[in-house]
Amino acid sequence: MPVPLSRRSYLAETSLNGILSRKNLVLVILVVSVAASISTISYEYSLYTSQQIEELAVNDIRSNSDIQAHDLANSLSNKLGDVINTLQIISRNRSVMEGDTENAKPMFNQADDSNPEIIDFYMWLDSEGKIVWLSNINQTTYEQYKNTDLSYRLYFITPRDTHQVYYSGVIDSNDGVARLYISYPILGESSDQFRGIVVAGIRSDAIGGFLESQLSPNLQSEVALLDNTGIILYSKDQQYVGKNVFGIRFQSLLASSNPESLGAMNEGFTEALSGNSGTKDITLNEEKATFVYKPIILEGKQFGVLYIVSPHAYASDVAGLIGQQKNFSLILIVIIAAAAIAAILIILIWNKRLEQTIDAKTTELRVANEQLKTKDKMQREFINIAAHELRTPIQPILGAAEMLEDELGDKKEDIRMIARNARRLEKLTRDLLDVARIEGQSLKLDKEKFDIGELVSIVVKDYRKRFANSDGVLLEFESKVNIIVEADKERITQVISNLIDNALKFTKSGRVVISTKKESDGRIAISVRDTGTGIEPSIIPHLFTKFASKSQSGTGLGLFISKSIVEAHGGKIWAQNNEDEGATFTFSIP
C-alpha cells in the first residue's frame, strides 16, 4: 500500500532526525569532505593534465609543421633548382645558341626525361617569340604548334627584356591546361645578344602531386603554393588555383571558414610575399590550426610562397580523451561518495533499529525479571508462612505424642508412629524455613569456638541412641583429635546430621564412618563415608540442589541446606562414590 507523501516525509524526517546525531553528522561530513576534496583534486589534476598534454601536442604540431613546411620548401626549391639548371644548360648549348634545331632536339627530350615528375615539357622560342621546338612531341603536333607566336607571353617578354630567369603565375595555356612557366633567356656569346628563350612548362596539378607526396601523413596538413604576386599556383581545392589569395573568392573562403584568423592569415601572406617566413595560430572551421608560411627563393629571386595549415584536431582528440577520462573519474568519485553516504546512512539506520530492538528486549527482560522476583518473594513468603504455620501445630502434636508414648505402653508403637511422623513433619518445616532463609539471604550465623570432635561425638552418640534398635548399620567416629573451630555450632550440627541422615538412608548394612581431620592449609574437613548404594552418576552434577535426593523419607532439602550453610562459613562441600562401595560426603570449613 503506498504511503501518503506527507506520511513518508514525516517518516523520513523522523528517521533522519534520529539518525543524524552529532557524532553521526561529524562522520557524514568527514566522508563528504574527503570525497569532495578527492573529487576536486582529481578534477583539477585531470584538467591540468589535459591542458598540459594538449599544449604539448599542439607544440609538437607547431614544430612539426614548421619542419614540414621547411622540408617542403627545400624539396620544391631543389626540384625547381634542377629545372633552372637544366634550362641554364640548354640555353648555353652551342646548338641552341646557334639555332641548330636538329642537333638541339635530343637535348630537350633528354631534359624532359630527367625531370619527369613535375615537368610537362621544355619549349624553345626564338628571338621573335615563335616556337622552335617542344620536347617529346610527335611531328604532327609539332607541325600544329610550329612557329606559334608567343611573343606576347610574359614568360617571353620578361627574360627578353631582363636577360634573367622568369617565373610565371598560373596561366591558362592555349590548350586550356593550368600551368606555370619558368623561362630562361638564350644569349649569344656576348650577353646582350638575345636569341630566344627556353621554357619549362609545369602543370599545376603535377606540382601539387609532388608536394602532396612529400607531406607527412601524420600531420594531416594542407599545403598550397602561391606565386610571387599571391596567385595560388596549387591548392587541393582546384577552384582556387589561379586566384589571388587577396582576391574576393579566397578572402570569402577565409572569412567564412575562419573569420577570426582572416587578419592573421592575410598578415602571413603579406609577410611571406615580402620574403619572410613565420608561424601563426589560426582557427579553421572552428578548429585551431597552425599556419606556417615560407618564401621560396630561387636564384636569389622569390619564386613564390609555400604554406601549410595543420589542424590541431589530433591534439584536441588527445585532450578530448583525457577530458572524457576526467569526467568519468569525476562521475566515479561522485558515485563512490554517494554510495559511501548511502552506506553510512544504511548502517546508521540499521544500527539505530538494532539499538531500538535491544532496548525493547532489555525492557521486556527487566519487566519479566521484576515479575519473577516478585513471584519468588511471594513464594518464599508463602513457604515461610506455611512452614511457620505448619510447625506451630506440630509442636503440641509431638509433645502430646511423646507424653502418650510414655503413658500408653501397649499402644506404644502407634503413638511412636505418630511421633515419628510429627518429627518428620517438623524437620520438613525446619528445612523449608532454612531454605527460605537461605534464598532470602537472611541466614544468620551465630559463631562460637568449639571442639568439632566433641560435637561429632555428641551427634554420633545421639544417633546411636536414636537408632539403637536398627540393625545392620554400624555408626563409627574415627577421630580422636581435638580440633577447635569457630563456627555456628547449631548449623554445623545440622550439616553433620544431614550428612549422617543421608548416609543412613542409603546404607542398609555395613558402616557409616565419620572422620575429622585438619588439612594442610588449616581447614577442617569432616567426612561421612558409607557402604551404601552410592550416588547415581546422573545425580552428581546437581546433588546439592533442592529436591535432588532420591530418598523416600527425606525432604530433599538437606544437602541444599548443608551446602548453603558450609558456603556461608566460607567452606565447600562435595561428594564422591567410593572405589569399593558406597559414597563419601565431605565438607571443609576454615
Next chain:
Amino acid sequence: MARTITHAVMAAIIVAAIGVTVIAFTTSGNFQRNPAEPKSTLRIAVVTDALFSDKGWGESSLNAARAIESKYGFEVVTEDNIPIANIESTLKRYAEAGYDLIIAHGVQWGDPALRVGKQYQGVKIVVFTGLVQSENVASIFPQQQQGSFLLGAIAGMMTQTNVIGYVGGEEYPNVVNIFEGYKQGARAANPDVKIIGTYLNDWDNPAKGKEAATAIIRQNVDVIFHVADSSGQGVIESARENGVFALGAVQDQNSLAPDTVLSSFVLDVDKAYGQAVNSTLAGSFRGEIRKPGIEAEKGAAGDGIVYLASFHDLDSEVPTSVKSKLQEITNDLLEGRIIVPERFEETLLPP
C-alpha cells in the same frame, strides 16, 4: 532548529557530493546609438585598395573626393593602395579618429565595413559597389550591367570577325555582373557573336593585362572590353598594338588610346558620393543598398549614375545605323523597356 540544521546539512551534502559547478556567462555589448542629426560640416575619408593612378576605377574615386571638397568646402582625406589585409584596420583607424563619413571604394570593403560599423556606431560608412547594409553602413551598387549592356551592343554591332572579348581583374560578383550585361547586350545586337573572356586575378598589373588580352585577341577578337583597373591599361595597349577596338570601364578611357578606345561605361562617382554626403549632412542617412541605374549623360537629372562615354575621334568609325540602334537601346533601358537582370554567377556561353 534541529530540523533546520539537518536540512542545511543535507543540502550541503548534496551540493558537495554532486559537485555542482555554476558557470556564469557574462556578455557585454556596446549599444551606444548616435541619433542622426543634421550637421553643418563633415569629416570625410575616401579609401580604396585601388590606385588613384589607374586612369579608371581608382582615379574616379579620387576625382569624386576632390569634387566634394570643391563643392562643399570640406576637407576630404583620401588614401589608396590599401592592402586587402589592412582594409579593416584602415576603417577602424578613421572611425577611431572620429570621421563622420567613410566612403569605401570597392566591393572588398563590404564585410570589414559591417564589422567596423558594428563596433563604431557613430561613423557612417558607404561602400561604393558594395552589397552590404546595416544601421550605419550603406552601399551604392550601380547597375553597371546596364552600362555594359550598351557596350556589349556596340561590340556586337562593330565586330567584323563576330568574336569579341573581355578581360576582368577578378571574378568579383559585381564584375561578373558587368560582363553578364556585356554578353547580353552583345547577343541582343548580334545573336551570332562569339565571346571570349578571362580574369587576371590581378588589378594592378598592366603587363599581365596585356598578355591576357593578346592571348584573347589572337583568337580573332576585334573588340575587347576590360574591367581591370590598372591591368586594364595593358588590355588597351594590347588592343592598340593589335589594331582592335577596346572598351573602357568606370571612366572615359578614350584618352589612354584615342584611336583604340571606342567607348567606356562611366560611373558618375561624383554624383554617387555627393548623394552620400547630402544624406549624412541632412541626418537622413539610411543603412540601405541603393542601386542607381543608367542616366542619359553625366549629371543628368534622376538617380542614375551609369552612362556611356562618347566615341570621341572614333565617331566617324561608327556607322549611323549603329548609333541609332544604340540610342534606341539606351532609351529602352532608361524607360525600362529593357531590363538587364543582375547576375552574380557567370553563365555558360552558348557554343
